[in-house]
Amino acid sequence: MADGTAALVQAAPLIAARGLNKIYPTQSGAPVVALQDVSFTLRQGEFVTVVGPSGCGKSTLLKILAGILRRSSGQVTLAGREIDGPSRDVGVVFQAPVLLPWRNVLQNVLLPIDIQRLDRKAHTPRARALLEMVGLAGFADKYPNELSGGMQQRVGITRALVHDPALLLMDEPFGALDAMTREAMNLELLRIWGEARKTVMLVTHSIPEAVFLADRVIVMSPRPGRITEVIEVDLPRPRDLSMINSAGFGAYVAAIRAHFQSLGALDA
Amino acid sequence: MTIPRGRLELLLSILLFVVFVLGWEAACVLLEVPAIVVPAPSAVAVAMYAGLASGELVTHFWVTFAEVLLGFVFGAGAGFVLGVLVGLFPLMERTVYPYIVAFQTLPKVAIAPIIVIWFGYGMESKVVITATIAFFPVLANTIVGLRAIPREQVELMVAFTASRWQVFRMARLPQALPYVFVGLDVAIVLSVIGAIVGEFVGSQAGLGYLILQRNFNLDMAGVFAILIILSLMGIGLHLAVNAVQRRVVFWMASSTDRVMGA
Ligand SMILES: Nc1ncnc2c1ncn2[C@@H]1O[C@H](COP(=O)(O)OP(=O)(O)OP(=O)(O)O)[C@@H](O)[C@H]1O
Ligand SMILES: [Mg+2]
Numbered sequence: 465m466a467d468g469t470a471a472l473v474q475a476a477p478l479i480a481a482r483g484l485n486k487i488y489p490t491q492s493g494a495p496v497v498a499l500q501d502v503s504f505t506l507r508q509g510e511f512v513t514v515v516g517p518s519g520c521g522k523s524t525l526l527k528i529l530a531g532i533l534r535r536s537s538g539q540v541t542l543a544g545r546e547i548d549g550p551s552r553d554v555g556v557v558f559q560a561p562v563l564l565p566w567r568n569v570l571q572n573v574l575l576p577i578d579i580q581r582l583d584r585k586a587h588t589p590r591a592r593a594l595l596e597m598v599g600l601a602g603f604a605d606k607y608p609n610e611l612s613g614g615m616q617q618r619v620g621i622t623r624a625l626v627h628d629p630a631l632l633l634m635d636e637p638f639g640a641l642d643a644m645t646r647e648a649m650n651l652e653l654l655r656i657w658g659e660a661r662k663t664v665m666l667v668t669h670s671i672p673e674a675v676f677l678a679d680r681v682i683v684m685s686p687r688p689g690r691i692t693e694v695i696e697v698d699l700p701r702p703r704d705l706s707m708i709n710s711a712g713f714g715a716y717v718a719a720i721r722a723h724f725q726s727l728g729a730l731d732a
Numbered sequence: 733m734t735i736p737r738g739r740l741e742l743l744l745s746i747l748l749f750v751v752f753v754l755g756w757e758a759a760c761v762l763l764e765v766p767a768i769v770v771p772a773p774s775a776v777a778v779a780m781y782a783g784l785a786s787g788e789l790v791t792h793f794w795v796t797f798a799e800v801l802l803g804f805v806f807g808a809g810a811g812f813v814l815g816v817l818v819g820l821f822p823l824m825e826r827t828v829y830p831y832i833v834a835f836q837t838l839p840k841v842a843i844a845p846i847i848v849i850w851f852g853y854g855m856e857s858k859v860v861i862t863a864t865i866a867f868f869p870v871l872a873n874t875i876v877g878l879r880a881i882p883r884e885q886v887e888l889m890v891a892f893t894a895s896r897w898q899v900f901r902m903a904r905l906p907q908a909l910p911y912v913f914v915g916l917d918v919a920i921v922l923s924v925i926g927a928i929v930g931e932f933v934g935s936q937a938g939l940g941y942l943i944l945q946r947n948f949n950l951d952m953a954g955v956f957a958i959l960i961i962l963s964l965m966g967i968g969l970h971l972a973v974n975a976v977q978r979r980v981v982f983w984m985a986s987s988t989d990r991v992m993g994a
Contacts, residue, residue: 530891549893556891562884565983566906576892578902607983 476544478631478663479506479529484538486524497688498524502538504682504691506665511657513674514667514682515720521689522667523559526633529665530556542631552580555624557634559667561616563608569595569619570604576627587626594622597652599645613640621649625656632657634666638673647705650676654703675716676703683720685727693723771953779953780960788942793961795938799855799927800920800969803862808919811867812912815874819908820900825875836868841929848934858935862926866919870912877911878904910984913977920969924962 486499498521506512514522527533528540531550540547542554555576563572573591577584595601598618608616617640624632638646650673657664668674674681675697683693699712707713753773759765760772767775783789814832818824844861851857881904889899931940939958946954 527887532887532890550891552893554891556888558884558888560884562882562888564885564903564906575889575902579889579892579894579898609983 476508477505477541478508478510479504479540479542479665481505481529481540482538484525484528484540485536486521486528486533487536499528499535500688500690502689502691504694506663509661509663510679511654511664511677512666512680512682513678514665514684515669515671515674516684516689517686517724518669520684520686522684523635524689526556526635526665526667530554530633551631552627553629554631554633555627555629557620557624557632557637559635559639561608561613561620561640563616563619565608568605568607569600569611572608572619573622573626575623580627582627590628591622591626594625595619598622598649614642614645617641618645618649628660630662632662632664632666634664636667636669639669646673651704653677654701658702671717671720672708672713675699675713675720676708681716681720683723692727695720768950768952771956775953776956776960779951780957783954783957789939789957789961792937792939792942793965795855796924796927796931796940796962797965799858799862799930799938800923800965802855802859803926804866804920804923804969806859807863807866807923808870808916810863811870811872811915811919812874815871815878815912816905818871818875819878819904829875832868832871840865840926844929844933848930853934853936857933858927858930858938861930861933862923865926866923869918869922870915873911873915873918874908877908880911881907910981913973913981917970917973917977920973921966924966924969928962 482503484499484502485497488496488498490496502521502525514525516522524533528535529542529547531542531547531554542551564575567575570588570591573595574584574587577587577591592601592604595604598621600615600618600622603611603615608619611619617637621634621637624634638649641649653664653666654677656662664677666677668677678697681695681697682691683695684690685692695716697716699707699710699716757773760770765772771779780789814828818829840861843864847860847864848857851860885903885907886899889903894902927938928940928943931938932944935941939962943955943958946958
């Protein structure tokens, strides 16, 4: 009996979006349709990536899921409940690092802990361990203006993980990083996801990165932003960098690239 | 052989001062300028020494200094609190703020006599006049500062389930502090003016009172000595505000390396 219930919970999607629309009013008059009729589901424990050309509404989608942006119409549920605000069990990484300049690195990482009135002392070791993981062990006492852009972004990633959220929403988290660091961070993220059974939705500009990380890749079209394709990535896990050279991996990348070309989008 | 640039600049400005004072002294002697028009620096120095030695300047200094500080604290404090209220409640901005601006357009010099009648010839009226002058720069800068927060910062706080109050306390308020200090810096310098204006209108003590008295006696050197003290008071208070600012708004000052060409 117990197994049956567990399976049922497993099967219920963590996020379900149906007919999602977002229209921004603009000062110049003509409203911008950022999202049009977006529907998808995100299963518990799944790793989904989103690719699409610049300005197609990826950040908009993530902000709606994070509960900080109101949708114009449509339905989204998180764990079966309509999203009408942010949730404590979600970790968000923005496209820009958005660190508070008067807090040092460790204090910035502990921001969600402070906001959610959790025990700072109890979470500090975890914060330090995460900082070490992203290669910032010696920087806990530094202030944001003493860090490079890539370092700031890594602080932002650490901050999203510190309260151990079940769902991670990441908007181009590795955009500001060099290729080597980026690969290392990809592997770390996969490790954390695998160990802690989190659900991840990650926006990226890099098609290889999207394929490397994902169970499924959601492909979006330029304005108005729509989901034009969802590609199941059937590559074995755990994955390592050698997979990038495999024929299967290359085929997925080529397929997505071809898809973009057919849409007339220059790059993604 | 190389002298540090800062040292050189200091040396140059001291030299400039010495040349200026000597030139002034020479001009007074050679051109036989009457002392009741422009006093020679030596006469000012003598007046300064006499005033300090007799304690006259010291007593009046403390009166004015206390008026400046008290007026500044009350005025700036009220400006900050009201600025926070206006920043917190948009309704306040639409209902109360227009009246505040209307009050600000009144020249404080014009209402100083009324305040002296209401609060008397003692220190109270000077404190009130100073406070009305110190109030507005802090208020205006606090309001602007509280609005200056980047949208993304609010979004981030909210995404981590911050309440309105938490967003205010943890992001908007610290974000506003550099602006508040700009207001405080303006206010402290204006406070000195406020206290002197108050003393001019009607008083029994203070450096402004002493200026009027010495002016009446055609003691120009004595007046100049007071002006120097007032200027030193202003500089000292300005530096004090800056010192506090560097400690409180440390994240703004710590980028010591300037942008090239900036
Ligand atoms: N606050 C806003 N007001 C008006 N229009 C907006 C606003 N935010 C975004 N837009 C518009 O909505 C569209 C989608 O923006 P969004 O930031 O979601 O794109 P994106 O896919 O994240 O792009 P990028 O890859 O460059 O980050 C864009 O055309 C943009 O101009
Ligand atoms: Mg974006």
